[in-house]
Amino acid sequence: MRLTELPRTTSFRLALMFLALFGTCSLLLFAFVYWQTVGYMRRDQDEFLQRQLTFYSTLSPADRVQRLREHPRNDPGTRRPSGEFAANGQWLVGNLSVLPAELRQAHQPVDFVLPSAGAPVPFRGYATQLPDGHWLAVSQNVHEPREFEALLLRAMLSAGLLTLLFGLAGAVALGASSMRRIDAITLAIRRIVNGALTERLPVQGGSDDLNRLTREVNGMLDDLERLVHEVKGVCDGIAHDLRTPLTRVLGGLERAQRRASTVEEFRDAAARATEEIAALLKTFNALLRISELEAGARRAGFSDVALAQVLADVVDLYQPLAEEKNLTLQLSGTASPTDITLWGDASLLFDACANLIDNAIKFVPAGGHIEVRLDAEHRAISVTDNGPGIPASERKAVLNRFHRNEPSRSTPGNGLGLSLVAVIAHLHDMKIDITDAAPGCRVSLSWSAR
Structure with a gap:
């Protein structure tokens, strides 16, 4: 078995075709799951920010300032920082000390980054301008959701890659198995062509297409072997059953030629020869009739x-x-x-x-x-x-x-x-x-x- 012949095998090509079909379906499924999951998480974050912004906006200026001053105590980890800023962006109150430019420019929730002692921390925020010209901003730490999104994406890409690798390995294994079976069948056919009529094509367990085909071919080879033996038997039978009467006819005619002296003796020799030849014709007619019937001509x-x-x-x-x-x-x-x-x-x-x-x-x-x-x-x-x-x-x-x-x-x-x-x-x-x-x-x- 040569690996260079593997891509030409039908099994390998079919496996690759189904791998491409399955891979495309899996990719579409992974993309749909990722899109639905990430979309659901972001909609949930945006709805939370919308509720927070609406809540603070409906409060009186004094109550809003009071709430924003108390907010750091309710948010010790600064997971959901909020704040109020002057029209020029100067911080007034709250635990959100900086008004990012992204929030001022956007009229919907957006992602932004705040500096920290370590790496920058991703946030998602929403800001609106109050009637007095101040800016009210609410936000939420989205580091863990974004990590989960990245983890989900890596998991799906890894699953897709593993699917591709296992699919390719399966295609190679299936193609190699098919090539081994074809090689074994080819070797058996070569031995049969070289005269080993008792040889049969290898059949594995199961009832797949190739096994059914080899069983049919083996049945044909059984018939072929039987017919060859019958031909040999026919030749042997002809040698005995046809040559012997012809020998008797020839011997009788030769004796009559040498010894017969009367018309009656010649007639007897001719009668015996006619009887032998009639029997031979009967045998030939029987053979021809058998051949005609084997061809199915009488159906x-x-x-x-x-x-x-x-x-x-x-x-x-x-x-x-x-x-x-x-x-x-x-x-x-x-x-x-x-x-x-x-x-x-x-x-x-x-x-x-x-x-x-x-x-x-x-x-x-x-x-x-x-x-x-x-x-x-x-x-x-x-x-x-x-x-x-x-x-x-x-x-x-x-x-x-x-x-x-x-x-x-x-x-x-x-x-x-x-x-x-x-x-x-x-x-x-x-x-x-x-x-x-x-x-x-x-x-x-x-x-x-x-």
Whole structure:
């Protein structure tokens, strides 16, 4: 992680944007609080001075002089000095010994400074000229209020500065954390690009935007890894299931070329070759159909499908084959199965059920039982048999193309039946489950209500 890249991160920029917004709001709030507080304190001081000036102005000259002479005893600290002055500003009475020029010139309360033994002391005063030409002045020591105002201003400036510093630190921390996560994701992507398909993007705890995105990407990588393995499996299957028949065709034709001497022998060789090639074409057609279904090309023809009728047609089709192998093929269902409909393609659903029944007929021994069930309550179609079943370790793999649960591959088939069922189920938003029927196998196709 390079700090020079930090300002370019989205998290850092967003943090700075919110910091600027929050800082501006805080500054306006601090200014409003300061203005209201200082304004309230100064209005209170001015109202006090106005009351004092009005009180002294309404007294008779003799009473006013008497009050001003007694005022120093009531104000020993000279916190609120008052006094009367001649028209030329000469002190006459009171504990305010000097009439500042600011008071004579202003017609409202103003600040002024009086000298003292130490530093000059700030006061706020108000003066008016009496009818006899004398000046009456009242004042108040505002050293503590002004100190409080300065303290309040410093506190707000300090709070603003701390807010700015902590905000910047938070922006840097957020940007650095985002960069670390992006760097980790970038490294994981590079490893994946270099061939480590088992690698996954790191996901931290929580459900923020980046975690949701990485989870989706990891799901895509899971599908990609599965597809790559399927491609490898397809290649292996092609090597065995397609090359072997072609080898037999070539061998048969070569033998016929060398040994056949009659038209009948050539016809037999051609018939066997035709049969092998037809099986190959059937396999290729199945692969093409699976690819077409995976692309979702058949969704445009969806409509409401009566599942009971589809299952009845499939069972009728395979009933003779089951009887020929001495198997019992039975269709059952819960109450009112005729009311069950599914939004889908009737021919594809027919093919899916046909493949399940065909698989069961292939592997269930003579005397066995196959049940096709339509479950209205759980919205599921199931095909259950009492054959050898599928081991738990193989139940996921049998859905892959060309995978066969029979290593010897002696049973007819190309390993695409359950793959086609899985693709059709996915196209119809159905879930396929392979479970143990104890004994035998149960394959279920279930769906959710629309």
